[in-house]
Amino acid sequence: MTNINKQVIMDSRPVGMPILNNFKIIESPIPEIRHGEVLVKILWLSLDPYMRGRMSTAKSYAASLNEGDVIIGGAVGRVIETKTPDYKEGDIVEGFTLGWQEYAVANPSLIRKVDPSLAPIQTAVGVLGMPGMTAFFGLLHIGKPIPGDTVVVSAASGAVGQLVGQIAKIAGCRVIGIAGGKEKCSFITDSLKFDASIDYKNENIDEKLKKHCPDGINVYFDNVGGKITDAVINQLANYARVAVCGVISQYNLTEPEPGLRTHRSMLTNQATTEGFLVFQFAQKYHIGMKRMAKWIKEGKIKYKEDIVEGLENAPEAFIGLMNGKNFGKLLIKVSD
Ligand SMILES: NC(=O)c1ccc[n+]([C@@H]2O[C@H](COP(=O)([O-])OP(=O)(O)OC[C@H]3O[C@@H](n4cnc5c(N)ncnc54)[C@H](OP(=O)(O)O)[C@@H]3O)[C@@H](O)[C@H]2O)c1
Incomplete structure (x- = not known):
């Protein structure tokens, strides 16, 4: 593993429809984790319309990004280093704030374990997320x-x-x-x-x-x-x-x-x-996920994904999401 963490930042705040120039790809060292934290290698990014709100200063439930911040968003990844007994190396996790980068330091209270036997892991930010x-x-x-x-x-x-x-x-x-x-x-x-x-x-x-x-x-x-x-x-x-x-x-x-x-x-x-x-339904997610997983197994629920390969293509895909170019749940495949 090299020590480089590729990241996508908000270089300038979009006015109206976002454009490619609002985003920039940078490289920085992979951060050290502290006691109680885990290092996650990002495998999948979830691109969601609400993320447009993070890019503006308007009142929203999701905190606004500042220029230069890594784009925050949901992702699925693998734990590659851990300093907490709650997670072990190899665990697949999902988190709402992991962001558009190859490696993320995560606070265990902001991630959850994903059961890979239930469905393909990227469904943790889709049909089972x-x-x-x-x-x-x-x-x-x-x-x-x-x-x-x-x-x-x-x-x-x-x-x-x-x-x-x-x-x-x-x-x-x-x-x-x-x-x-x-x-x-x-x-x-x-x-x-x-x-x-x-x-x-x-x-x-x-x-x-x-x-x-x-x-x-x-x-x-x-x-x-x-x-x-x-x-x-x-x-x-x-x-x-x-x-x-x-x-x-x-x-x-x-x-x-x-x-x-x-x-x-x-x-x-x-x-x-x-x-x-x-x-508002967070306390009941386990009920919804169990029921959705059962319906998928029974063939009662299908799900269509739109998969774009490569972290560097996330900005273009996000702009596409705002224009109806995606066809199904929009995901970025970052790594295997
Ligand atoms: N309340 C919540 O907690 C919550 C949670 C998740 C999502 N959401 C909201 O749910 C909605 C759908 O999210 P999603 O993740 O499922 O996205 P999505 O439907 O997978 O993708 C967005 C779709 O919106 C349509 N669209 C884009 N611009 C439009 C326009 N000007 N007029 C009409 N349709 C337009 C496009 O489809 P067409 O090609 O069909 O136009 C586009 O593919 C979004 O508004 C999102 O913010 C809310």
């Missing part, structure tokens, strides 16, 4: 689907959306997925067995929602916000639940977008809207 738990708890606890309900999910072929739709099917619902482009739409109906899809880039969303949801929408799992959400809110059913998971259409705006006034629809349909962050 944060996106999976977001879909599971966000749909079941916030969306509260009832068998027979019509569930609409946006960004439907993505890390969270693809799982939301499949869990809603397991819960006995009709599922309509909204996604960008023909290929993504065919995938969610043909492979994932959603009941219908709407290609928001090429189809009239209002008309298609009317066609596929003649009795209105009982549950909307919102990953995108903006105009897509305006269209869905206009067609809610009585007592509908709107689970506000993400607003990716807004993350790169420099000025707030004027929106629809939704309250009339919320009032007349006696609907509920609730924003949530997956961390």
Whole structure:
């Protein structure tokens, strides 16, 4: 092992859509670990839309990065040195703050062990990790689907959306997925067995929602916000639940977008809207992970990954995520 740690830093703060110049690859020595710490060799990075918030100074649950900081994000790695009895060399671990680098020093309280016998280890940042738990708890606890309900999910072929739709099917619902482009739409109906899809880039969303949801929408799992959400809110059913998971259409705006006034629809349909962050369910993750792992084994849940090779390609892949270039859970394979 050389003593070099390749890292990706935020070189300048993005304004609007991030560009490659906002990132820089640097090399620094691999840090020494202190008593109680472990050194992790990063194998997989998780690229997630919320990380755009870390790059801005706006109020957020995730701390802002400063210029020059290593990009912080979820990762899966192998323990290669340890100064705590809690971890041994060779353990596979997942951590939310390991970051875009080849080696990370980790505090044991911020990582967890991954069971490699359960599924491929990168699922610890996918279907059996944060996106999976977001879909599971966000749909079941916030969306509260009832068998027979019509569930609409946006960004439907993505890390969270693809799982939301499949869990809603397991819960006995009709599922309509909204996604960008023909290929993504065919995938969610043909492979994932959603009941219908709407290609928001090429189809009239209002008309298609009317066609596929003649009795209105009982549950909307919102990953995108903006105009897509305006269209869905206009067609809610009585007592509908709107689970506000993400607003990716807004993350790169420099000025707030004027929106629809939704309250009339919320009032007349006696609907509920609730924003949530997956961390509120942290105490129950073990339940969600066990259930998701069982569904994967039974073939009831499939998951699509979009794998990009090489740490140095993370910035371009992240920009792609903001533009809908990813098709499934976006991962960077850093090392074997
Ligand atoms: N609340 C929480 O705790 C929590 C946890 C995890 C994720 N999230 C949120 O959940 C959402 C989905 O995350 P993910 O990890 O599953 O990402 P993802 O869906 O795998 O990837 C993002 C997708 O968003 C779509 N998109 C990008 N720009 C868009 C725009 N302007 N309008 C409409 N769609 C757009 C693209 O799909 P198309 O090609 O289909 O447009 C893109 O592939 C994000 O908003 C994220 O912030 C929230």
